[in-house]
Amino acid sequence: xxxxxxxxxxxxxxxxxxxxxxxxxxxxxxxxxxxxxxxxxxxxxxxxxxxxxxxxxxxxxxxxxxxxxxxxxxxxxxxxxxxxxxxxxxxxxxxxxxxxxxxxxxxxxxxxxxxxxxxxxxxxxxxxxxxxxxxxxxxxxxxxxxxxxxxxxxxxxxxxxxxxxxxxxxxxxxxxxxxxxxxxxxxxxxxxxxxxxxxxxxxxxxxxxxxxxxxxxxxxxxxxxxxxxxxxxxxxxxxxxxxxxxxxxxxxxxxxxxxxxxxxxxxxxxxxxxxxxxxxxxxxxxxxxxxxxxxxxxxxxxxxxxxxxxxxxxxxxxxxxxxxxxxxxxxxxxxxxxxxxxxxxxxxxxxxxxxxxxxxxxxxxx
Amino acid sequence: xxxxxxxxxxxxxxxxxxxxxxxxxxxxxxxxxxxxxxxxxxxxxxxxxxxxxxxxxxxxxxxxxxxxxxxxxxxxxxxxxxxxxxxxxxxxxxxxxxxxxxxxxxxxxxxxxxxxxxxxxxxxxxxxxxxxxxxxxxxxxxxxxxxxxxxxxxxxxxxxxxxxxxxxxxxxxxxxxxxxxxxxxxxxxxxxxxxxxxxxxxxxxxxxxxxxxxxxxxxxxxxxxxxxxxxxxxxxxxxxxxxxxxxxxxxxxxxxxxxxxxxxxxxxxxxxxxxxxxxxxxxxxxxxxxxxxxxxxxxxxxxxxxxxxxxxxxxxxxxxxxxxxxxxxxxxxxxxxxxxxxx
Ligand SMILES: Nc1ncnc2c1ncn2[C@@H]1O[C@H](COP(=O)(O)OP(=O)(O)OP(=O)(O)O)[C@@H](O)[C@H]1O
Ligand SMILES: [Mg+2]
Numbered sequence: 001x002x003x004x005x006x007x008x009x010x011x012x013x014x015x016x017x018x019x020x021x022x023x024x025x026x027x028x029x030x031x032x033x034x035x036x037x038x039x040x041x042x043x044x045x046x047x048x049x050x051x052x053x054x055x056x057x058x059x060x061x062x063x064x065x066x067x068x069x070x071x072x073x074x075x076x077x078x079x080x081x082x083x084x085x086x087x088x089x090x091x092x093x094x095x096x097x098x099x100x101x102x103x104x105x106x107x108x109x110x111x112x113x114x115x116x117x118x119x120x121x122x123x124x125x126x127x128x129x130x131x132x133x134x135x136x137x138x139x140x141x142x143x144x145x146x147x148x149x150x151x152x153x154x155x156x157x158x159x160x161x162x163x164x165x166x167x168x169x170x171x172x173x174x175x176x177x178x179x180x181x182x183x184x185x186x187x188x189x190x191x192x193x194x195x196x197x198x199x200x201x202x203x204x205x206x207x208x209x210x211x212x213x214x215x216x217x218x219x220x221x222x223x224x225x226x227x228x229x230x231x232x233x234x235x236x237x238x239x240x241x242x243x244x245x246x247x248x249x250x251x252x253x254x255x256x257x258x259x260x261x262x263x264x265x266x267x268x269x270x271x272x273x274x275x276x277x278x279x280x281x282x283x284x285x286x287x288x289x290x291x292x293x294x295x296x297x298x299x300x301x302x303x304x305x306x307x308x309x310x311x312x313x314x315x316x317x318x319x320x321x322x323x324x325x326x327x328x329x330x331x332x333x334x335x336x337x338x339x340x341x342x343x344x345x346x347x348x349x350x351x352x353x354x355x356x357x358x359x360x361x362x363x364x365x366x
Numbered sequence: 367x368x369x370x371x372x373x374x375x376x377x378x379x380x381x382x383x384x385x386x387x388x389x390x391x392x393x394x395x396x397x398x399x400x401x402x403x404x405x406x407x408x409x410x411x412x413x414x415x416x417x418x419x420x421x422x423x424x425x426x427x428x429x430x431x432x433x434x435x436x437x438x439x440x441x442x443x444x445x446x447x448x449x450x451x452x453x454x455x456x457x458x459x460x461x462x463x464x465x466x467x468x469x470x471x472x473x474x475x476x477x478x479x480x481x482x483x484x485x486x487x488x489x490x491x492x493x494x495x496x497x498x499x500x501x502x503x504x505x506x507x508x509x510x511x512x513x514x515x516x517x518x519x520x521x522x523x524x525x526x527x528x529x530x531x532x533x534x535x536x537x538x539x540x541x542x543x544x545x546x547x548x549x550x551x552x553x554x555x556x557x558x559x560x561x562x563x564x565x566x567x568x569x570x571x572x573x574x575x576x577x578x579x580x581x582x583x584x585x586x587x588x589x590x591x592x593x594x595x596x597x598x599x600x601x602x603x604x605x606x607x608x609x610x611x612x613x614x615x616x617x618x619x620x621x622x623x624x625x626x627x628x629x630x631x632x633x634x635x636x637x638x639x640x641x642x643x644x645x646x647x648x649x650x651x652x653x654x655x656x657x658x659x660x661x662x663x664x665x666x667x668x669x670x671x672x673x674x675x676x677x678x679x680x681x682x683x684x685x686x687x688x689x690x691x692x693x694x695x696x697x698x699x700x701x702x703x704x705x706x707x708x709x
Contacts, residue, residue, distance in 0.1 A: 054606055055605075055606075056602050056605070056606070075605065076602075076605040076606045076608075077605055077608050077609070077610070080608070081606070082606070082607075083603075083606045085599065085602070085603060087599055089597075089599040089600050089602060089603040090600070090603075091600055091603070091604075091618060092597075092600070092622065093618070093621045093622050102604075102607050102609070102617075103607040103608055105609075105613075105617070106604075106607050106608040106609040106610070106613055107608060150603075150607070
């Protein structure tokens with residue numbers, strides 16, 4: 001297992017006179033044995049990053065280092081990383097078993113041994129019963145698991161997994177998340193896991209790296225991303241349901257400094273207010289997570305009124321979509337309460353939970 | 367007014383209670399024109415059921431006329447004692463299998479079968495082998511599309527010449543006394559004396575070389591386009607899996623091109639059975655019938671010597687062999703395709 005380090009990596013795809021700058025100045029360190037997830041919306045450069053680590057794509061500039069050795073010029077064969085592809089890339093002329101065993105075949109491992117290891121892994125991924133089938137006859141989720149198995153069968157420097165759970169049903173996905181985590185712990189392996197499902201990232205990783213338009217916006221533990229998102233984008237992306245944002249102005253009203261968005265006035269902490277006061281800007285973006293809009297008052301909370309628009313009952317909890325004047329936002333409520341559409345509700349928040357972002361750069365201010 | 371999607375909240379599922387203000391349907395003017403038009407249209411996409419029947423029926427009728435009818439007619443001739451004389455006199459009779467017997471027991475036929483086998487192995491098979499190798503090498507070594515195209519065009523050029531012209535050309539090149547090939551071999555010192563390219567035992571090889579020159583580009587083209595059709599992603603997977611180029615070739619490329627290569631074989635084998643042109647132009651089957659192939663004898667007997675009955679028997683024998691071989695090939699193809707669940 002190895003430490004993977006990307007240093008100032010750029011990737012520019014050259015098309016017919018068109019350039020796509022897919023990855024910009026990416027610095028990322030994945031420690032030996034660490035499980036790092038790369039998350040971000042579609043097209044943000046996740047797969048491109050992985051392909052550069054694996055060696056399928058040449059970095060336009062910057063360095064890729066495994067355990068301190070630069071591997072930029074090495075072929076994928078020489079890098080010894082295992083990858084599960086987003087589009088499976090299974091060998092159509094092989095059965096599932098041959099597919100999974102192919103990396104071992106390439107390493108000259110005898111047939112008996114190959115069989116044994118393939119069957120062991122297949123049990124774990126619950127594909128033991130489809131090993132004789134050809135990829136054309138497999139369902140999407142089955143293909144995905146075969147492709148995952150093909151990556152996991154080796155003992156590489158690092159595992160690179162590109163959206164490997166996208167087509168697996170919810171129940172099995174939970175199981176596989178659990179198995180992947182266990183596998184990671186028992187192999188003590190470096191894993192880089194790409195997903196656009198933040199729940200998967202949160203469930204699995206030691207650290208999450210958020211990519212946006214080819215840039216690394218923030219990398220850190222789940223709590224770091226959740227509590228102090230570097231930008232509005234991270235605040236929006238991490239957390240379910242997504243954060244509520246309001247365009248607000250920092251004004252003084254009746255001796256109190258408030259952030260005013262339409263007819264909603266949010267009170268920042270004294271510390272935040274002090275920081276905002278020292279800036280020239282008056283316009284900000286204010287974010288507050290639905291989890292932090294409470295239906296019952298607590299110590300130090302401030303309240304405001306709203307009207308319920310939509311009530312989504314999710315079993316354990318409810319998501320309320322609310323309106324106040326022209327604003328629409330969401331709050332999480334316990335499932336016990338009786339919420340009805342068009343009814344008024346009083347919400348409570350703690351000033352500490354208010355996030356303020358710069359309106360221009362969208363970076364976190366406080 | 368509240369709208370509920372279910373009877374009541376159910377555990378695990380999502381249940382919505384939505385205020386009326388939130389529900390919004392598409393307004394008519396928000397939908398694009400084509401979308402509305404398509405929905406309003408009642409015109410069926412299914413054409414009159416006679417259209418497909420006619421479209422298939424006409425070619426079948428034409429084929430029946432130009433293929434089935436002559437084949438049957440040929441069978442009729444094959445069982446009759448028919449040649450120029452009897453045709454003019456109008457008194458030819460049914461003679462059963464005599465024509466077939468005559469053909470199958472003749473040394474001339476036996477010789478030509480040996481020649482055919484030699485040609486199949488060293489002509490047709492070699493063409494497919496060389497063509498496949500060339501195609502894979504070109505695909506592997508030349509990545510630039512423009513360069514590929516140029517090489518492709520150059521390699522395909524021989525195939526675009528009329529076969530008889532190719533024969534004439536190579537007859538000149540191989541001319542023992544003043545041909546370019548002997549001269550070149552002498553000049554670079556590979557040989558000391560002129561090679562008699564058209565003597566017994568050599569002339570069929572000479573024809574085969576000319577044929578390889580002309581036709582290797584066909585399997586080359588077929589295999590090259592087949593190789594282009596293989597998904598690049600599995601080659602990426604193979605590289606990541608650590609497969610050497612040779613292992614990739616042996617375990618992935620060739621197995622996946624199996625069907626395509628088989629098709630190239632079928633086409634070249636079909637052509638081998640009707641291979642007449644170069645034999646006729648370069649050696650006329652000689653010397654001493656040493657470069658005759660069955661189809662050439664059929665032509666010789668039928669068109670030159672007017673032994674129509676015997677020529678028809680030749681043709682039928684070739685026809686039957688071709689059918690057997692092609693059937694075997696197609697069987698194999700089907701098996702391969704079924705194994706991969708494509709067909
Ligand atoms: N071969 C290529 N040539 C040109 N542009 C490319 C190429 N591959 C990717 N891109 C572009 O690079 C950007 C990043 O693509 P990438 O595949 O890395 O996205 P992604 O984050 O993996 O998205 P997804 O979640 O949809 O898989 C996209 O804008 C894409 O259009
Ligand atoms: Mg991707």
